[in-house]
Amino acid sequence: MSPAPADPLGRWININGDGGIVRYVGPVDGGSGTWLGVEWTDTERGKHNGSKDGKQYFKCKGTNPKCASFIRCVDRIDWGQTLIEAARSRYIVEIPEICAHLPQAIDGRRGKIEAVGFEKIAREQSDLSALQVLGLDSLKVYGLGTAASVLANVKTLLLSRNYLTGWRQVKEILEALPNVDILDISGNHFDSPLFSGGEDGDLSVGTLRIDSSPGLTWLDVCGIAERVHARCLSFGWSELSLLPVVSLDLLEDLSLEYNHISDILPLSHLPRLRSLNLRGNAELTGIPEIQGHMFSCLESLNLGYTGISSWRSVNNLGTLPLLRRLYLGYTPVVSAGDDSVSRALVIGRLANISKLDGTLISAEERTEMERYYLVLSMDDGSEFPRLPELLAKHGAPRRPAVVEAKIKSRLVSVTIQVVRGPNVVSETAKSLLKSMLVRQLKPIVMRLAGAREFQLYVNNDDLWVLLDCDTRSLDFYGVENDKVIRAVLQ
The missing domain is CATH 3.80.10.10 (Ribonuclease Inhibitor)
Structure with missing residues (x-):
């Protein structure tokens, strides 16, 4: 977290989870020193709209009359970090720390294999x-x-x-x-x-x-x-x-x-x-x-x-x-x-x-x-x-x-089930083209499931068959009338 900047005007800040933008920096009548006028995203956090005791210090973008307040420049303000600081924190790990957690050997089919190159x-x-x-x-x-x-x-x-x-x-x-x-x-x-x-x-x-x-x-x-x-x-x-x-x-x-x-x-x-x-x-x-x-x-x-x-x-x-x-x-x-x-x-x-x-x-x-x-x-x-x-x-x-x-004759009527864990979340009846490819079915299922990560199965003779190839048609997997296609969320 960076220290307080020399010019905080226009900066985004966060205090204990409440975020806002600094709209004013300067004195406030009745108070000593420098104050920050902040417009908060949470309108319940504020006390006014940039005006205090009849004097307008700054204007807010929002229309709520209590979206702003004055605060001191205190240590608990989170000013964020620079791009280079964020990159280092996310991507750079000290090599001794990495090596301390690296495996010395990996279990193979014929015994231990020496781990090299990590x-x-x-x-x-x-x-x-x-x-x-x-x-x-x-x-x-x-x-x-x-x-x-x-x-x-x-x-x-x-x-x-x-x-x-x-x-x-x-x-x-x-x-x-x-x-x-x-x-x-x-x-x-x-x-x-x-x-x-x-x-x-x-x-x-x-x-x-x-x-x-x-x-x-x-x-x-x-x-x-x-x-x-x-x-x-x-x-x-x-x-x-x-x-x-x-x-x-x-x-x-x-x-x-x-x-x-x-x-x-x-x-x-x-x-x-x-x-x-x-x-x-x-x-x-x-x-x-x-x-x-x-x-x-x-x-x-x-x-x-x-x-x-x-x-x-x-x-x-x-x-x-x-x-x-x-x-x-x-x-x-x-x-x-x-x-x-x-x-x-x-x-x-x-x-x-x-x-x-x-x-x-x-x-x-x-x-x-x-x-x-x-x-x-x-x-x-x-x-x-x-x-x-x-x-x-x-x-x-x-x-x-x-x-x-x-x-x-080119269409099949199926039921598409969305499944999470042991539970069927939803069922939808759909008419699909037999020639439709698996990859063309996936956007339809995404909308029904509200998710991108899932696996598709079709019930054939009481067996769930995985639709494992995007470029194959539904007809290839035996999708016919009254079949159930199941989307298992991951």
């Missing part, structure tokens, strides 16, 4: 100059520190949930670590506005993650992305709702998961945007008509768990010339009916997509789904685009019962 491995892992991935999440890092040039080879820098509060701290770190190409500064304590003007040096970071940062605006985050020439940007879980139009000419991959976005048009003019993830934005209920050069490079679009509720919105996606991958799972428009019908209605509308909800669309499936789409459109063609094109391609639709039977 000390060398320990030395290499403690060499900061050789590190390319530096993970310092939740280590109270507030800034760079001295002698950080030893970390110049780092390419991936993970600094989420630390004590960073401003752009200046991030800039100093990037200038000292010029090879960083992946930077994660999510969950820190940044304030808006983040910039006060001025230009920065030649900084370059390919992938930038600033998730869980509700204190920042879209303009703040775009300002960081522009300064580091980011190609990939993630700004999720940050209560974002307003999207002023910005110019990010280099941005190719954008993730804005679980915010409050209701309009995507402000993003439509990003000239190189290839992948857009809007998963979890429940306020997004429709896709407007797309014209001209809007989303001209977009290849992948994730609308899962949004509020998309009309087929007209899906129709509008058909004008995106390069769209190949689309996620619509758990939206009102596809959740209202049968899975096979919804899939046919999406594939029939969108001629160019090759993957829907994580599952590849084979040539055979496209033909079947387009024919099914024609059957569904027989009664009313007003809401069914592509009808002339598909009639010319496939001819008049066959009897609905024949087509539906063929579609359903």
Whole structure:
């Protein structure tokens, strides 16, 4: 833990588990010496909003009238540590200490085997100059520190949930670590506005993650992305709702998961945007008509768990010339009916997509789904685009019962169980394609289980068979109607 800084203004502090940012440093009427005015994250910790006895000493970002208080600069304040201190504490272990715990021999099939080389491995892992991935999440890092040039080879820098509060701290770190190409500064304590003007040096970071940062605006985050020439940007879980139009000419991959976005048009003019993830934005209920050069490079679009509720919105996606991958799972428009019908209605509308909800669309499936789409459109063609094109391609639709039977023959109805220890946590009935690969099933199970670590089994003749190869189909493992697939949490 670092000593009290010479200039504590703007620093994040922690006292006995209560965190806050220093908004004021100076005298207070009626008290002697220097005081710190702190805005706390826990509003029950404070006594006022920066005003005392009718005098306004500082302003708080929060609106609670009791989110701040004055404190003395005392020893129990945790000011955090520098990046280089955190790196040394996490990665450097004294060699004599390591050697004292190393095994002298390992049990082998034919007796004891002499253990050689462990000390060398320990030395290499403690060499900061050789590190390319530096993970310092939740280590109270507030800034760079001295002698950080030893970390110049780092390419991936993970600094989420630390004590960073401003752009200046991030800039100093990037200038000292010029090879960083992946930077994660999510969950820190940044304030808006983040910039006060001025230009920065030649900084370059390919992938930038600033998730869980509700204190920042879209303009703040775009300002960081522009300064580091980011190609990939993630700004999720940050209560974002307003999207002023910005110019990010280099941005190719954008993730804005679980915010409050209701309009995507402000993003439509990003000239190189290839992948857009809007998963979890429940306020997004429709896709407007797309014209001209809007989303001209977009290849992948994730609308899962949004509020998309009309087929007209899906129709509008058909004008995106390069769209190949689309996620619509758990939206009102596809959740209202049968899975096979919804899939046919999406594939029939969108001629160019090759993957829907994580599952590849084979040539055979496209033909079947387009024919099914024609059957569904027989009664009313007003809401069914592509009808002339598909009639010319496939001819008049066959009897609905024949087509539906063929579609359903490709599906299996299974029960997916989520199991933790001896207990079945949940059961869900699902219709799956027999041709679905194991790796395509896993994202579905992740959503149901709320976890990433699990093993999949299918019950065949009272035996639980492990689905052990991601590139094999469910059909290979004998997944049929009424089978149980079990996800065992680890």
